[in-house]
Amino acid sequence: xxxxxxxxxxxxxxxxxxxxxxxxxxxxxxxxxxxxxxxxxxxxxxxxxxxxxxxxxxxxxxxxxxxxxxxxxxxxxxxxxxxxxxxxxxxxxxxxxxxxxxxxxxxxxxxxxxxxxxxxxxxxxxxxxxxxxxxxxxxxxxxxxxxxxxxxxxxxxxxxxxxxxxxxxxxxxxxxxxxxxxxxxxxxxxxxxxxxxxxxxxxxxxxxxxxxxxxxxxxxxxxxxxxxxxxxxxxxxxxxxxxxxxxxxxxxxxxxxxxxxxxxxxxxxxxxxxxxxxxxxxxxxxxxxxxxxxxxxxxxxxxxxxxxxxxxxxxxxxxxxxxxxxxxxxxxxxxxxxxxxxxxxxxxxxxxxxxxxxxxxxxxxxxxxxxxxxxxxxxxxxxxxxxxxxxxxxxxxxxxxxxxxxxxxxxxxxxxxxxxxxxxxxxxxxxxxxxxxxxxxxxxx
Numbered sequence: 380x381x382x383x384x385x386x387x388x389x390x391x392x393x394x395x396x397x398x399x400x401x402x403x404x405x406x407x408x409x410x411x412x413x414x415x416x417x418x419x420x421x422x423x424x425x426x427x428x429x430x431x432x433x434x435x436x437x438x439x440x441x442x443x444x445x446x447x448x449x450x451x452x453x454x455x456x457x458x459x460x461x462x463x464x465x466x467x468x469x470x471x472x473x474x475x476x477x478x479x480x481x482x483x484x485x486x487x488x489x490x491x492x493x494x495x496x497x498x499x500x501x502x503x504x505x506x507x508x509x510x511x512x513x514x515x516x517x518x519x520x521x522x523x524x525x526x527x528x529x530x531x532x533x534x535x536x537x538x539x540x541x542x543x544x545x546x547x548x549x550x551x552x553x554x555x556x557x558x559x560x561x562x563x564x565x566x567x568x569x570x571x572x573x574x575x576x577x578x579x580x581x582x583x584x585x586x587x588x589x590x591x592x593x594x595x596x597x598x599x600x601x602x603x604x605x606x607x608x609x610x611x612x613x614x615x616x617x618x619x620x621x622x623x624x625x626x627x628x629x630x631x632x633x634x635x636x637x638x639x640x641x642x643x644x645x646x647x648x649x650x651x652x653x654x655x656x657x658x659x660x661x662x663x664x665x666x667x668x669x670x671x672x673x674x675x676x677x678x679x680x681x682x683x684x685x686x687x688x689x690x691x692x693x694x695x696x697x698x699x700x701x702x703x704x705x706x707x708x709x710x711x712x713x714x715x716x717x718x719x720x721x722x723x724x725x726x727x728x729x730x731x732x733x734x735x736x737x738x739x740x741x742x743x744x745x746x747x748x749x750x751x752x753x754x755x756x757x758x759x760x761x762x763x764x765x766x767x768x769x770x771x772x773x774x775x776x777x778x779x780x781x782x783x784x785x786x787x788x789x790x791x792x793x794x795x796x797x798x799x800x801x802x803x804x805x806x807x808x809x810x811x812x813x814x815x816x817x818x819x820x821x822x823x824x
């Protein structure tokens with residue numbers, strides 16, 4: 380256990396020094412407010428490298444006494460979804476479920492710190508998918524495959540792959556609770572006024588944005604704030620231009636020719652619009668004062684009647700360019716801590732919260748499904764037509780680099796991208812410095 384604790388302590392110190400920004404979240408993200416006080420347990424656990432059930436807790440479950448289960452969740456709509464569906468499971472399994480709604484950074488830090496304890500506070504935890512490598516490599520999460528869980532083929536392949544270690548092919552450590560993928564967020568009325576169709580290339584995005592600026596509106600809105608906002612905002616352009624952060628051998632390629640072309644396009648788009656934070660971007664596009672930008676569907680749920688809408692992100696630079704997958708996938712996963720004290724019932728709760736039954740019910744509460752069967756439901760699609768676009772975007776998505784160092788990389792990369800946007804560095808220098816910083820991070824043990 381000493382070796383595990385040293386690794387966990389190192390990870391937690393690193394996490395405490397950096398912010399985990401959620402899928403499509405930024406520093407403006409709001410939690411649910413009052414944070415319930417966490418309870419601590421004092422029982423002892425088993426041998427090194429194992430998770431053993433405490434007899435007292437087993438007897439408590441067997442005796443029919445109500446068991447309290449604690450879920451550490453991303454605050455906001457996710458908490459609303461869990462609270463809306465938990466009663467059925469509570470009644471059928473004689474449990475009481477407490478849901479703690481936390482800011483993204485607090486959620487990551489609290490789960491990591493609690494992983495150092497012999498006995499955990501949490502029974503279910505939510506994990507932003509780029510954090511999965513950190514948590515799996517540091518033994519934070521229970522290996523569900525080793526516990527007998529068999530993958531459900533109804534999950535979107537791209538979503539299920541996020542919970543595996545190694546990515547896509549290994550054992551399953553978490554299930555996709557909430558689906559999300561970046562999409563092009565635009566105002567339908569503005570496009571009609573301009574006589575334009577939804578763009579299929581970034582050259583067309585620039586043309587429309589310039590036309591909007593010429594008409595007196597903002598064209599394209601970027602989110603150029605340091606860290607996650609600008610990195611997630613810029614990566615779809617980088618990918619559409621054929622670039623990436625790493626090559627297949629993990630060599631850093633953020634200063635490639637493709638990267639420089641993508642960054643020039645990013646700056647050209649900014650010239651037609653503005654640099655806003657998330658909430659201002661959403662309100663300006665939905666209100667019609669701005670034309671388009673990149674967003675996450677969870678930011679703006681529409682039944683199709685609003686002027687704002689979503690489309691799949693353009694997958695190529697020019698009309699005749701090669702197409703590449705370009706939308707950043709960003710699911711919120713759910714897993715069970717390795718030191719969970721109610722392992723068996725927690726597994727059942729995890730399967731319930733990610734089930735087809737719950738996803739069908741929870742759509743009306745703002746949930747974003749991760750199952751093919753829900754996306755294929757004609758009644759649901761008629762009510763929420765944006766889901767069809769979200770599924771198409773997910774099928775054309777790209778996963779962020781699967782490295783436990785991504786949080787640190789994102790901060791360093793985002794700082795240099797912001798320097799370029801602010802004009803304190805030119806494209807050449809900013810991307811060269813980003814490469815140096817990322818190589819330094821990757822070289823650290």
